[in-house]
Amino acid sequence: MSVGSTEREFMKGCLACELMDGTREVPGGTVAEDEHWAVDHCLGPFGVGAFVLKTKEHRDSLWTMTDGEAATAGPFLRRLSQAIIDALGAERVYVTVWVDAPPHHMHFVVWPRYPGEPKASQLEARRREEGMPDWDAMADAARRVRERLERE
Numbered sequence: 001m002s003v004g005s006t007e008r009e010f011m012k013g014c015l016a017c018e019l020m021d022g023t024r025e026v027p028g029g030t031v032a033e034d035e036h037w038a039v040d041h042c043l044g045p046f047g048v049g050a051f052v053l054k055t056k057e058h059r060d061s062l063w064t065m066t067d068g069e070a071a072t073a074g075p076f077l078r079r080l081s082q083a084i085i086d087a088l089g090a091e092r093v094y095v096t097v098w099v100d101a102p103p104h105h106m107h108f109v110v111w112p113r114y115p116g117e118p119k120a121s122q123l124e125a126r127r128r129e130e131g132m133p134d135w136d137a138m139a140d141a142a143r144r145v146r147e148r149l150e151r152e
């Protein structure tokens with residue numbers, strides 16, 4: 001599935017671009033998007049129900065976000081974290097941000113702690129040990145969060 005405007009330039013070999021232009025598949029597909037941001041299930045070791053909010057454009061740091069990206073990031077994080085709580089039964093939602101290697105897409109990893117799980121630093125280590133979650137479980141979480149976001 002392709003998202004974004006037709007003028008947008010996608011870069012071959014860039015994971016985020018290839019997920020947005022449909023070259024590579026993400027579990028459950030794109031969950032939400034606007035002019036500046038796209039959300040899909042995280043492909044890293046952050047558990048079932050971890051999502052990535054990423055800039056559609058290449059952006060190498062928080063401080064180089066455009067005014068439009070900065071203005072919409074907060075509301076998007078609020079909606080997404082609420083949807084993770086409501087749709088998946090998470091107890092807390094954490095946000096991790098880093099941008100290391102080019103090609104850069106600013107991305108927020110928005111990841112859940114479920115009832116009974118340890119707090120953030122211990123949970124992060126546990127999730128890293130567990131590795132990437134089961135594909136079908138990620139696709140199901142994506143579907144539930146998309147449905148929750150679409151009910152607004």
Ligand SMILES: [Zn+2]
Nearest residue numbers: 011014016017
């Ligand atoms: Zn890219």
